[in-house]
Amino acid sequence: MDATQKEVLDIFTRTRALLEGHFVLRSGLHSGHYFQCAQVGQHMDAIERLASLLLAKLKDHRFTTVLAPAMGGLVIGQEVARQSKSRYIFAEKENNVLVLRRGFTFAKDERVLIVEDVVTRGGRVQECLNIVRQGGAIPVAVAMLVDRSAGQSRFDVPAISLLELSFPTYPADAVPPTLAAIPVQKPGS
Numbered sequence: 001m002d003a004t005q006k007e008v009l010d011i012f013t014r015t016r017a018l019l020e021g022h023f024v025l026r027s028g029l030h031s032g033h034y035f036q037c038a039q040v041g042q043h044m045d046a047i048e049r050l051a052s053l054l055l056a057k058l059k060d061h062r063f064t065t066v067l068a069p070a071m072g073g074l075v076i077g078q079e080v081a082r083q084s085k086s087r088y089i090f091a092e093k094e095n096n097v098l099v100l101r102r103g104f105t106f107a108k109d110e111r112v113l114i115v116e117d118v119v120t121r122g123g124r125v126q127e128c129l130n131i132v133r134q135g136g137a138i139p140v141a142v143a144m145l146v147d148r149s150a151g152q153s154r155f156d157v158p159a160i161s162l163l164e165l166s167f168p169t170y171p172a173d174a175v176p177p178t179l180a181a182i183p184v185q186k187p188g189s
């Protein structure tokens with residue numbers, strides 16, 4: 001683990017954004033660990049630092065707009081946009097599918113960075129990639145605070161993360177007895 005990853009893990013630990021217990025993730029999988037980015041999002045100094053670290057890793061990617069999926073990507077997406085002086089928009093669920101609402105649109109060939117807090121399987125990121133392309137814009141990269149898949153989630157654009165961790169996850173019918181003995185929580189994304 002390099003110095004940046006240690007700093008990021010320290011921020012998540014200090015702000016109590018990395019939880020231990022028995023959790024159902026947004027993907028439906030079960031895990032003994034959960035990143036509750038809303039906890040780190042309460043601390044603007046931490047969000048400012050995380051966005052700065054993320055932007056340092058994005059220096060080779062040119063973009064004019066940041067798109068974040070609601071809810072998880074909202075705070076970090078806005079801060080990345082603020083620091084990079086980019087336009088900021090977000091996608092939100094409508095009939096269980098991410099869409100642009102509130103009059104948000106893209107200009108033809110607008111260069112868009114997708115910013116997410118935590119990626120486990122990458123479903124919401126893929127939805128955002130589709131939204132960008134369907135809107136006539138160009139997705140340039142995906143930036144995330146935490147890649148829970150440890151690089152296993154693949155996209156057709158570069159994916160940049162501050163932290164890659166692969167905590168074990170389990171389908172509901174294959175939860176180990178030691179984890180099943182802990183009351184299950186679904187803290188929300």
